[in-house]
């Protein structure tokens with residue numbers, strides 16, 4: 001079994017989880033000792049049962065027997081059998097404890113990995129999220145994380161346990177039959193080798209296909225459900241079903257194959273074992289051993305085999321599981337490596353101490369700024385130069401696709417210019433200060449993202465209930481003219497908006513976005529076609545909200561409609577990635 005960069009596969013675990021794993025080893029070891037002892041007791045127990053003179057072969061036990069007052073054979077049988085039962089009881093109680101420890105370790109690791117990965121994804125910059133399909137991220141966070149645990153960690157622990165069990169049993173029978181044991185070891189190792197050799201490639205390819213299909217499944221699911229209105233109207237239901245059907249079928253097929261294949265080791269090993277037993281019996285009889293010796297040997301082989309056969313098939317099983325899960329595990333390891341470079345962490349950690357304070361009292365300057373999404377020639381913004389003074393209300397017009405939103409994203413520090421600089425009071429906006437900058441801005445996009453939660457939490461976005469100031473929420477509701485929403489309902493601020501705000505009109509959604517931006521009383525407001533979904537009259541009324549801000553807050557209004565820009569002191573126009581004053 002080849003697991004390249006085996007150590008790397010653990011990099012996904014936190015150091016706490018790794019420590020927990022090390023604590024698991026002694027528990028597993030004790031479990032194995034108990035397991036071996038209980039199996040080791042079967043033979044003497046059977047020996048006592050079958051022969052009155054069993055102890056005569058073991059002189060060192062004579063003292064022990066006389067200490068017990070040389071009990072009768074019946075009493076000895078009783079002691080032997082109770083000892084055997086007691087040992088199994090003790091062992092199984094301990095094994096329950098062991099499984100508990102293992103389960104706790106694996107599933108807390110799963111919880112942690114998902115949380116850590118989500119954390120890494122959330123800290124990535126906006127451009128990364130623009131470029132990455134969220135289905136892939138969703139897949140990694142859900143199926144791949146659970147797969148890491150059920151197809152890597154768990155099998156690995158099982159592999160360790162079962163190998164040690166087999167090792168212990170082998171050493172036990174080694175004392176009785178050294179030659180046979182050596183033969184058995186060679187046989188078993190060859191078997192493992194052949195099995196891995198034969199299945200590695202094919203099982204690995206199933207795992208790879210599953211990985212890809214899983215992403216496709218999520219993608220088509222979210223597309224189907226996300227565009228439900230258009231799908232229902234266009235009647236193209238079948239199309240989306242078909243699209244989902246393909247990856248769903250592949251993933252199912254791979255799971256099925258793997259599932260069926262899980263049984264192959266068990267079936268094979270059992271057949272091999274029974275043939276082995278027949279062979280051994282014939283061998284022992286042919287060697288003219290006494291029947292007592294044969295029974296004794298067979299007792300040993302049967303008890304050892306009783307535990308060893310399932311153990312051995314589980315080893316093969318777990319090797320196969322690890323191979324099947326490997327593409328997913330590799331992906332996860334890769335994701336952790338890619339997204340947790342220290343630089344990235346530092347840069348994207350808003351709480352980081354190294355974030356400088358930024359002060360905005362004079363102006364914001366765009367200096368020779370160019371930008372392209374692909375990082376190549378295809379520039380969306382070309383050599384942009386302009387200045388916004390503090391307290392100004394600036395308008396930005398231009399055809400759709402002319403680069404207004406891109407300019408806003410640069411302004412917000414969500415993307416970095418390919419060339420040129422953005423200066424705030426002559427200080428360059430960069431990774432050391434942009435989160436401080438972002439805290440000064442209230443941003444209202446064209447598409448408001450709403451949580452399936454209460455009005456209160458939607459307005460005070462990302463705040464815990466006890467940190468929310470209801471008075472302020474009501475104030476911004478008034479400012480953005482959302483009072484109607486409260487009048488019609490008895491729930492007040494607890495009104496739940498539904499997934500992505502399905503229970504609201506476009507205008508109401510837009511107004512919630514405005515209320516949200518106003519809630520923190522930001523120094524700067526950016527409205528990216530924020531009022532485009534509103535009718536003229538309402539737009540005018542809302543825009544009036546911003547008029548008193550003149551001289552106090554800096555407002556950047558992006559709009560299609562000329563009327564939206566009436567209150568602006570200056571209007572810039574964007575055309576083909578260039579900007580000019582009107």
Ligand SMILES: Nc1ncnc2c1ncn2[C@@H]1O[C@H](COP(=O)(O)OP(=O)(O)O)[C@@H](O)[C@H]1O
Nearest residue numbers: 130373374380399400401402403404405406407
């Ligand atoms: N994530 C993106 N990746 C590549 N190109 C993009 C991306 N977003 C926007 N563009 C391109 O950038 C140009 C400007 O888009 P945008 O700034 O959204 O225009 P506007 O807001 O003025 O309508 C468009 O030609 C668009 O195709």
Ligand SMILES: [Mg+2]
Nearest residue numbers: 404405406529
């Ligand atoms: Mg736009």
